[in-house]
Amino acid sequence: MKNWLKNVGPGVMVSAAFIGPGTVTVCTLAGVHFQYSLLWALLLSIIACIILQEMSARLGIISQKGLSECIREELKNPFLKAGAIVLVFAAIVVGNAAYEAGNITGAVLGITAITSPITFEIGDFSLNVWSLLVGMIAFTLLAIGNYKILERVFIGLVALMSLSFLITAFLVKPDIVEILKGLLIPSTSSADILTVIALVGTTVVPYNLFLHASLVKEKWKDPSDLKIAKKELFWAIVLGGVVSMAIVISAAAINLDTVTSAADLAIGVKPLFGQFATWFIGIGLLAAGITSSITAPLAAAFVVKGFFGWEKGLKSLKFKAVWSTILLLGIFFSSLQLNPIEIIKFAQVANGLLLPVIAIFLFWIVNKTSVLGEYRNTLKQNVFGIIIIGITIFLGAKSIYTVLQGI
Numbered sequence: 001m002k003n004w005l006k007n008v009g010p011g012v013m014v015s016a017a018f019i020g021p022g023t024v025t026v027c028t029l030a031g032v033h034f035q036y037s038l039l040w041a042l043l044l045s046i047i048a049c050i051i052l053q054e055m056s057a058r059l060g061i062i063s064q065k066g067l068s069e070c071i072r073e074e075l076k077n078p079f080l081k082a083g084a085i086v087l088v089f090a091a092i093v094v095g096n097a098a099y100e101a102g103n104i105t106g107a108v109l110g111i112t113a114i115t116s117p118i119t120f121e122i123g124d125f126s127l128n129v130w131s132l133l134v135g136m137i138a139f140t141l142l143a144i145g146n147y148k149i150l151e152r153v154f155i156g157l158v159a160l161m162s163l164s165f166l167i168t169a170f171l172v173k174p175d176i177v178e179i180l181k182g183l184l185i186p187s188t189s190s191a192d193i194l195t196v197i198a199l200v201g202t203t204v205v206p207y208n209l210f211l212h213a214s215l216v217k218e219k220w221k222d223p224s225d226l227k228i229a230k231k232e233l234f235w236a237i238v239l240g241g242v243v244s245m246a247i248v249i250s251a252a253a254i255n256l257d258t259v260t261s262a263a264d265l266a267i268g269v270k271p272l273f274g275q276f277a278t279w280f281i282g283i284g285l286l287a288a289g290i291t292s293s294i295t296a297p298l299a300a301a302f303v304v305k306g307f308f309g310w311e312k313g314l315k316s317l318k319f320k321a322v323w324s325t326i327l328l329l330g331i332f333f334s335s336l337q338l339n340p341i342e343i344i345k346f347a348q349v350a351n352g353l354l355l356p357v358i359a360i361f362l363f364w365i366v367n368k369t370s371v372l373g374e375y376r377n378t379l380k381q382n383v384f385g386i387i388i389i390g391i392t393i394f395l396g397a398k399s400i401y402t403v404l405q406g407i
Contacts, residue, residue: 103289
């Protein structure tokens with residue numbers, strides 16, 4: 001047990017990152033609207049997450065560098081380098097700003113499940129006070145850096161929520177045959193393509209590909225540690241994926257046409273928590289939202305740091321300026337008078353659409369002998385990588401086509 005706990009870390013962080021308000025919301029929507037029929041998309045997401053995050057972990061341990069740092073160093077042509085930096089920088093800023101809005105909105109959704117919403121009018125703009133409060137908490141924790149104990153408490157609450165969904169999935173007595181059909185027989189239509197993209201985006205989070213490489217190089221320094229890192233990553237992602245599936249299964253038992261609030265999400269755990277279900281979901285969403293509100297801006301700052309080769313990190317004014325910008329954008333978008341469920345879903349769709357861009361850069365780097373030497377991708381890893389990138393591009397193109405048809 002002692003050795004196991006010693007080796008737990010980066011993989012669990014990646015898994016914890018996608019068990020947030022976005023996952024709870026999107027998986028609940030998938031279960032409510034499509035029952036078990038989109039479980040295959042989650043299974044695909046889990047496999048893709050394991051394969052891509054393994055590449056990221058291998059890159060971090062072997063090269064002892066982050067992904068953004070490797071991209072900057074390996075692109076020799078100044079025009080290509082500038083183009084790549086602008087492209088990935090824009091993707092991370094847009095993606096993380098949307099993800100941050102989803103995180104803050106998820107936390108606000110949790111607060112408004114147990115208390116009333118409060119808005120403050122500034123001219124024609126209406127500011128959601130709870131969004132501002134959550135943003136201020138995240139800003140304070142990032143500014144002072146002493147958030148580890150609080151983060152552990154929040155992760156504990158999210159772990160409790162995950163365990164609760166696993167238990168609920170058994171209590172609702174789901175149809176095993178339908179679950180197997182949903183897992184093994186892929187099906188998509190124009191009606192559910194954005195939900196499929198959202199399920200991929202909530203599991204394979206683009207910024208995690210950057211964050212994971214940075215985390216593993218801090219924990220492990222020797223190539224022999226790669227085996228331990230892979231094992232830890234595999235079980236962490238599988239566990240996170242099973243929890244996501246449990247949320248879909250629990251939600252499939254809800255007899256609702258639409259989900260618009262945390263109170264609706266709470267119906268999914270009523271078999272376990274009864275009248276306390278709303279409180280449970282409210283606290284869980286608040287915990288998941290605040291925890292993710294810290295990690296998303298931090299990850300964006302590390303990405304930018306690597307691209308521009310900044311020596312200083314957490315205490316640097318430039319570093320703080322990046323995460324502050326992401327946080328402010330998240331607060332702004334979360335404060336708009338929009339359906340909170342739609343904001344969270346949009347964040348996951350944005351992640352799904354941006355994933356191919358980041359995955360292609362990662363794929364290119366892990367195939368370079370100058371970076372990984374004998375640890376570069378094998379033929380088998382390349383085949384799986386190409387298939388995953390191809391599927392994400394196809395889903396993204398199909399979703400854009402569907403949206404354009406509706407205009």
